[in-house]
Amino acid sequence: MENGHGAVRQLRYLPAIGSPYGVEAIDFAALRAMDTHRRRVLLQRPDFHVFALVGSGSGTHEADFHSYRLAEGSAVWIRPGMVHRWSDIDACDGPLVLFRPGFLPGFTAAEATAPACWHLDQQRLSLALLAAEHLGREHETAAHTPRLASPALLSHLLAALLLRALPDTPAATDATRPTSRYTDVFRAYRTAVERHFTDWHHVSDYAQALGYDVRTLTRATRATAGTGAKTFLDQRILLEAKRLLAHTDLPVTGCARRLGFRDVGNFTTFFRRQTATPPAAWRAAYGAAHSQTPSTTG
Incomplete structure (x- = not known):
């Protein structure tokens, strides 16, 4: 970058x-x-x-x-x-x-x-x-x-x-509070995602590498992070896609390749499914908005 x-x-x-x-x-x-x-x-x-x-x-x-x-x-x-x-x-x-x-x-x-x-x-x-x-x-x-x-x-x-x-979180009941096992499983999954998200785009890849089944990773991620394992992985890939589109001059094909998509069409489909906008259009919109004074939220 x-x-x-x-x-x-x-x-x-x-x-x-x-x-x-x-x-x-x-x-x-x-x-x-x-x-x-x-x-x-x-x-x-x-x-x-x-x-x-x-x-x-x-x-x-x-x-x-x-x-x-x-x-x-x-x-x-x-x-x-x-x-x-x-x-x-x-x-x-x-x-x-x-x-x-x-x-x-x-x-x-x-x-x-x-x-x-x-x-x-x-x-x-x-x-x-x-x-x-x-x-x-x-x-x-x-x-x-x-x-x-x-x-x-x-x-x-x-x-x-x-x-x-740390910010407050909704009080967990005994039925929904993450167990230490789920915390450990999620931590291992999160670490693996950070290392391999540009190469592995399927939860099954991580399940095989970590020695868990997909259902276990999904339960652990949902219990700890509040979302499914596939959504967690997709959000990480999407975040990096946005970073590349916003902060580099890489063409869309280059961004796709950097993120492990062999075909730019697959990358475009993924990005559009996540944002309802094609990557090139998102980049143009971000550039136009960023050239103006940003609004504040939070």
């Missing part, structure tokens, strides 16, 4: 000096100070997580074709591979935590279904900010006093922060 009319900057995780543990705690003020050329307002695609809390102020943020208005209490979670930009954070203050994908091994599947942006009420925001402050102080200690550093402690504090800030 480094070429094209909407070139996307690829961001690699490069920890600051004294931050070798796979996590780094900064804030919006530090981000602005480091980014004197305002590259933050351009499209970017990190290979790491970014979690942010807006403790005060307001602004806007864009992630994967959605624009969000930021205000006190906003939580933002940018996952690896998301195409996003900090449209306007000049007046935002609060913590930002950058961390590698593997820094939270075994974390619950809840983060897979959390949105890119949501809002915390005042009580939950206060608790989340306290958790972020604790993480920040331990990170600073680790950076300045390595003998006191504890990657495990940093990992636990990050997990506590995320669990404190």
Whole structure:
């Protein structure tokens, strides 16, 4: 995604000096100070997580074709591979935590279904900010006093922060609450989809590779993510298709090939079935809309 009319900057995780543990705690003020050329307002695609809390102020943020208005209490979670930009954070203050994908091994599947942006009420925001402050102080200690550093402690504090800030979900009954087995199955499926969605377009491919049957993958995905395994897979392929169409100059045939469709007609049929619009028409409409001031939602 480094070429094209909407070139996307690829961001690699490069920890600051004294931050070798796979996590780094900064804030919006530090981000602005480091980014004197305002590259933050351009499209970017990190290979790491970014979690942010807006403790005060307001602004806007864009992630994967959605624009969000930021205000006190906003939580933002940018996952690896998301195409996003900090449209306007000049007046935002609060913590930002950058961390590698593997820094939270075994974390619950809840983060897979959390949105890119949501809002915390005042009580939950206060608790989340306290958790972020604790993480920040331990990170600073680790950076300045390595003998006191504890990657495990940093990992636990990050997990506590995320669990404190995750959006509410409807109360699950004993009959609908995902079991740990379903959580593990979904986590394995989600990881496999992320690795192979450009090659494997059928749930049966994943079932065979993971040693489950299709029905098990479907039940686990529905119990954990609220959608079927096939829909989950199709949504991942569609998201990448939109990213390619919006942010590169690849022809539709090139996008189809990049996503593992041997025939452009099959890709067009897939895209039209998901969006009710052919890929070329969707690209044209996105380009026209994006040239204007985007509206905000969220």
